[in-house]
Amino acid sequence: MSEYSVVGQKLPRVDAVEKVTGAAQYGADVHPAGMLYGKIVRSKHAHANILSVDTSEAEKLPGVRAIITQDDVPSGRRVFATDKVLYLGEPLAAVAATDPDIAEEAAELIKIEYEVLPVVQDVIESIKPSAPRLHGDATKDGPNRRNISSKIKELSNSEADDNSNEIRKLEAELEKYADEVYYNISAESHTEAGDVKKGFAESDVVVEDTYFIPRVHQTYMEPHVSVASADSSGKITVWASTQGPFAIRSGIAGTLGIPLTQINVIGTTMGGGFGGRFGVIITHVPAVLLSQKSGRPVRVQMTREEEFLDGRPAPGCVIKLKTGATKDGHILARQALAFWDSGSVSGASIGSTIRVRGVYKIPNIKVDAYGVHTNKSGTAAYRAPGAPQAIFAGESQLDDIAEQIGMDPVKFRLMNMREEGDAVPAGGSEPKVGYKETLEAVADAAGWWDREADDNQGWGVAVGDWTNGCGPGGVYVSVHEDGSARIFHGSMDITGTDTAITQIIAEILTIPYENVTIRRGDTDSAPYSTGSGGSVVTFTMGNTAKLAAEDARRRILELASERLNTNEDNLELRDGAVHVITADPPKSISLGELAAFSLSTTGGPIVGKGSFARQPSTPALAAQIAKVEVDPDTGRTRVLKLVASQDVGFAINPMAVEGQIEGGTVQGYAWAMMEEMQYGENGNINPGFVDYRVPTSADLPTVQSVIVEVPAPNGPYGAKGVGEPPITPTLATMANAVNDAIGVRITELPIKPEKVVEALKNNGHEA
Amino acid sequence: MAKHPVSLTVNGDEHDLLIEPRKTLLAVLRDTIGLTGTKEGCSTGDCGACTVIVDGKAVTSCMVLGVTASGKEITTIEGLASEGELHPIQQAFIDTGGYQCGFCTPGFIMASKALVDENPDRTEEEFRHALGGNICRCTGYTKILEAVLQAAEEIRATS
Ligand code: FES
Ligand code: FES
Secondary structure: OOOOOOOOOOOOOOOHHHHHHOOOOEHHHOOOOOOEEEEEEEOOOOOEEEEEEEOHHHHHOOOEEEEEOHHHOOOOOOOOOOOEEOOOOOEEEEEEEOOHHHHHHHHHHOEEEEEEOOOOOOHHHHHOOOOOOOOHHHHOOOOOHHHHHHHHHHOOOOOOOOOOOHHHHHHHHHHOOOOOOOOOEEEEEEEEEOOHHHHHHHOOEEEEEEEEEOOEOOOOOOOOEEEEEEOOOOOEEEEEOOOOHHHHHHHHHHHHOOOHHHEEEEEOEOOOOOOOOOOOOOOHHHHHHHHHHHOOOEEEEOOHHHHHHHOOOEOOEEEEEEEEEOOOOOEEEEEEEEEEEEEOOOOOOHHHHHHHHOOEOOOEEEEEEEEEEOOOOOOOOOOOOOHHHHHHHHHHHHHHHHHHHOOOHHHHHHHHEOOOOOEOOOOOEOOOOOHHHHHHHHHHHHOOOOOOOOOOEEEEEEEEEEEOOOOOEEEEEEEOOOOOEEEEEOOOOOOOHHHHHHHHHHHHHOOOHHHEEEEEOOOOOOOOEOOOOOOOHHHHHHHHHHHHHHHHHHHHHHHHHHHHOOOHHHEEEEOOEEEEOOOOOOOEEEHHHHHHHHOOOOOOOEEEEEEEOOOOOOEEEEEEEEEEEEOOOOOOEEEEEEEEEEEOOOOOOHHHHHHHHHHHHHHHHHHHHOOOOOEEOOEEOOOOOOOOOOOOOOOOOOEEEEEEOOOOOOOHHHOOOOOOHHHOOHHHHHHHHHHHHHOOOOOEOOOOHHHHHHHHHHOOOOO | OOOEEEEEEEOOEEEEEEEOOOOEHHHHHHHHOOOOOOOOOOOOOOOOOOEEEEOOEEEEHHHOEHHHHOOOEEEOHHHOOEOOEOOHHHHHHHHHOOOOOOOOHHHHHHHHHHHHHHOOOOOHHHHHHHOOOOOOOOOOOHHHHHHHHHHHHHHHHHO
C-alpha cells in the first residue's frame, strides 16, 4: 500500500469533461466580436532578393481591412523580410480581412518581384567555400576553414573505417581553398575531457561512422494560432496557443517596444507543443500588428502547409562519431564532429552533441559541433532538443562495438553505465540515478534474456538520458467554507500537469481530489510562471504547489489551535479535518468549518502561497527494446513488440506518465522509420500529411510502458521530468533492431523500405 | 460572393443559413454556427480532427462543402452527451487516459462512434486499421485503442 492517498493514483484528469465534449477552448476557438481573419504573405522562393512589394491591388479588394509589412514595425525588429528572403515561406507581409477566404485572396494579390539566388539546403554543401552565402559578411567572424579542416583530420577519413563519403568529400573540397574563410557557420561548441588520442590508442576495437538524422516537425495537431485585440487605449490582449504565456508577453513587448503592462497574454488550451510552441513572431506579433492597424481583433491561424514551411522544427544533423573500447568491454574514448542544420537563423541545439556520452563511464571524450545555415526556416526544441540525434549516433555505434567484441548489448551497456558518484564525462559527478534499474526493467519486461527470433526478425535495445529543466513559478491555494480548495496559477497545462498539481494539493490538504479545482490565470492576473517545456512543469509547479499547500496547512493549524483552544503540536490534519491528537472522546473540526471561522478572524481567510525557482534536478533514463521483422524483398519493417521503460522518480499520476512514455516512444519510432522534411531545389517539398507521413494507429502495435521509480531528491515526492526522455532512445532502438534482423547497419534516417533494400543489395542480397 | 440557402440539422437543431458555396462544412459548423468542438488540423482530409457524423457516417468535414450537406443530419462532438450524461465513448476516453492535448479527441470520438455503431465486434487489430485516418500526435494510440475497446465492450453489453 502506498503511503499516499491521492498522489501516485491513476486519477482522471481535471480537464477530462471539457476535453471529451468539445468544450475546451483552443486558440482558433476564440472569436471576439468583430474579429478579422489574418493571412501571412509568404515568399515563393527559398533564396531571393526582394525587388519590390506591391500591395495596391490587394488594398482594393472589398473586405480587406489592413495590410502590413516591415514598414509597420515601429521598433524595426525583423518580423517580415525586406531586402532578402532566406527560405520558402518566409513572411513578407500580412493582411486582415472580414473573411478568411478574402484574406487569402488578398494575400495572393500582393505582388512581389524576386531576384532568385542559388539555394543551399544540405549542411555539408553549405560549409563548402563554393556555397551561396545566406548572411553575406555577417558571419565571417565565425570559425575559419582551417579550423574545421583540422577537426575533420582528427578523425579518420579512410573508406575502411567509415563507409560514408560525405565528410571525406568535404575535406577534399576544403583542401582546395587553403586560405579562404567561409561564412555559413552560425555557431560552434567544443567540449573535451581526458585524452581521446590516448584512449583510442589503448582500445582494441575502434568503430567510426557518419550518421545522418533528418529535420523533423513536432507536428502538434493544432497549428500555430493567435488572436490579438488592441483597444483604443493601447492595451493589447493576445489569446495565444503557447507553452509559455509569460515568455510571449515579454517577447511581444521586446519585439514591438511596448511596455510589459500594456500586454495581457491569455494562454488557450494547447493542442500539443513538444517544444515547438514558444515562437513569438510566427503568429502572435503579426496578429498584434494587424489588430493595431485595423482597430479590430484579428486571428492569425496557420494552415498545416504553413506549419511545414514556417514552423520551427527539430534540426537535422550529420554526426561523425568514433568510439574505442577494450575487448573485454570497457569504453575508453569517444569523439564526435557534428554539423547541425540550423536553417536560416542560428539556434539549433548544437550543445546537445555532448549527449553522445550517454550514461557511460567514458574517460576520454571530445566533441566539436557546428551550427550551419541553410535555406530553411529556423529550428526549435522538439522533446529533449538535440538528444535523439546525438543518442542515435551514440547508441547505434555501441551496438556495433558490442557485436565486434561479441558481447550482449544489454550487458555491455550495464557494464559501462555510471552510478552514483561516478564522473560524468565533461560534467561533474553523478547523483543517485536509476540507469541500471531502468535498463534491467525493460530487458525483463521485453523478455530480452530468452529472446527468440525467426528469420529476418531481430531485437534492438537502446537507452537515452535527459535531465528536466526547472524554472520560476507561483501558486495560490484558497480553502473555502464548504471544505473545497481552489488553486490559482499561471502555467500552461501540458498534458496533465494541472492534474498533477491538483493531486499534490489534495494530498497535503487531505481532502478528496474531486474537491480541489484549479484555474489558470492570464499574465495580467496570475503569478509568473516559467514556460511549459523542458519537462519543467511537474518538477517546478509540483514543488510550488507543495509549498502553497504547506502554507495553507500552516494557517489551517493556526486557526484550529485558536478554535479548539489547544496547542498546534496537539493537532493533526487528516481526512479533511483537524483532529486533537490526545482528545478522548475524539475531537475535530472540518476544513469547511475552519474556513468559515477564518472569515471573522484577525488573520483572515485561508490562502496558501507557494513560490519557487530553482532546485537541482536529477537525470532520468529511458530504455527501450524493439522486436521487428524486416521483409528483405520489400524492405518493410514491421514492429512486433516495442517496450519502453523510464525512470520517472515517482509517478504522481501513473496514467499520465504512461501516456507520456507511449506518446514519446511513438514519436521516436516515427523519426526512426518514417518522418523527414524533404527539400528540393526550391525549399520544402513535403508540406502536408500525404508526403510527410506521421504514424497512425495502423502503423504499429501497442507500446508497452514500464514505470521505474528511483526518487529525485528535490522533486515533488521524488518526481522527475517525464515528457522528454521517452523520445531519446527510440531512433537507435529501431536501427539496432533492424541491424539485428538483417545484418545491415543503417546510419541514415529514416529507415525507409528503399534504404533497407539498397543496403541489403550492397551486402549482396538478391531481391 | 453569392450566398446560398442551406438547411442543416445539427445535433437535433435546425439551422437555416445563407452560406457561400466555397465554405466547407467545417467552416460552417465552426464559424457560422459557432460549434468549435470540431477541430481543424490540416484542412486536406488527412488528419481526421474534423470528423463529424453525417447521416450516420463519419466524414471529414473539411472535405465536404457546406452547401452539399443541406438537408442532412449532422452530429458533432457537442451533440454526443445526452441529458448531462457522457456517451460511453467519451467516458471511456476519460477512464483510460485516451487523450492528452485533446485536439484530436473530438475527431477520434466521432470516428470511433461511427465504427462502434456500425459494428462493435471488431478486434483491436480491426479498430487499429479502421482508425487509420485519424492522427494523434500525443498518445501513441495505446490508450486510444483501450478506450475504443472499452466503449465497444460496454455498448455490446447494453445492446
Ligand atoms: S482537418 Fe479535416 S482531415 Fe484534417
Ligand atoms: S491528444 Fe494531442 S493529438 Fe491526440
